[in-house]
Amino acid sequence: MPHIKLFEIEEKILFEGYHGKIMHGEKITVAHIRIKANSPLPEHAHPHEQVVNLIEGEFHLTVDGVEYRMLGGESFVIPSNVPHSAKSVTDCYIVDVFTPTRDDWK
Amino acid sequence: MPHIKLFEIEEKILFEGYHGKIMHGEKITVAHIRIKANSPLPEHAHPHEQVVNLIEGEFHLTVDGVEYRMLGGESFVIPSNVPHSAKSVTDCYIVDVFTPTRDDWK
Numbered sequence: 001m002p003h004i005k006l007f008e009i010e011e012k013i014l015f016e017g018y019h020g021k022i023m024h025g026e027k028i029t030v031a032h033i034r035i036k037a038n039s040p041l042p043e044h045a046h047p048h049e050q051v052v053n054l055i056e057g058e059f060h061l062t063v064d065g066v067e068y069r070m071l072g073g074e075s076f077v078i079p080s081n082v083p084h085s086a087k088s089v090t091d092c093y094i095v096d097v098f099t100p101t102r103d104d105w106k
Numbered sequence: 107m108p109h110i111k112l113f114e115i116e117e118k119i120l121f122e123g124y125h126g127k128i129m130h131g132e133k134i135t136v137a138h139i140r141i142k143a144n145s146p147l148p149e150h151a152h153p154h155e156q157v158v159n160l161i162e163g164e165f166h167l168t169v170d171g172v173e174y175r176m177l178g179g180e181s182f183v184i185p186s187n188v189p190h191s192a193k194s195v196t197d198c199y200i201v202d203v204f205t206p207t208r209d210d211w212k
Contacts, residue, residue, distance in 0.1 A: 002183040003174045023157070025183040027205050028134075030157050032181075051129070051136050053201055055161060068109045075138075077108040077131040095159055099133050099205045 006032055012105070015041055017088065020096075022105050029102040035059070035092040043085035048098040050078040057092030061085075112138055118211070121147055123194065126202075128211050135208040141165070141198040149191035154204040156184040163198030167191075 002023075009021040017039025020031045029048075035057070043062075052061065056072040063084045068076060078084055108129070115127040123145025126137045135154075141163070149168075158167065162178045169190045174182060184190055 004181040006179045025155050049131050073112045075110040097203045
């Protein structure tokens with residue numbers, strides 16, 4: 001059974017300032033992402049549904065052209081194929097969830 | 107677009123000691139669960155794949171008869187239909203992820 005300890009997972013640099021620890025189930029990918037303050041993430045889209053769970057920090061997420069200012073304890077559901085970009089204001093800790101699995105990250 | 111603020115979501119008592127704030131996408135359910143110390147959760151199973159993300163606390167999870175002792179920063183992937191039970195040791199904060207959605211929680 002997959003008991004996963006984050007400290008044992010190698011961190012991947014997903015984008016400059018975005019350091020992720022990624023785990024895959026059969027249909028779910030979860031990425032625990034530590035983000036450095038003031039790190040922009042360029043617009044992108046993917047067929048996976050995504051739920052962004054901002055555990056700590058301040059994070060500005062732009063979805064389909066509209067900016068949402070998120071604080072720790074806020075989440076966002078991004079439907080399939082909707083373009084989104086972001087910028088961290090402070091250091092952030094995000095638990096990102098995807099279905100189906102992010103095979104591009106395997 | 108679903109920008110969800112946990113403080114605005116009504117807490118559901120999922121089981122004694124397990125207080126959850128639940129959000130649904132199209133294929134993903136995420137439950138932010140605050141658990142009181144020493145709260146047992148009886149064995150159960152469901153067709154949904156589940157990823158347990160223990161953010162804070164100590165939590166003992168028994169999956170298919172084997173007990174795993176989890177600390178903050180650990181996760182567990184529970185495949186579909188595998189029986190599991192649990193007991194919190196301390197107060198815990200868990201981000202539980204399911205696919206497909208938990209229609210029984212809607």
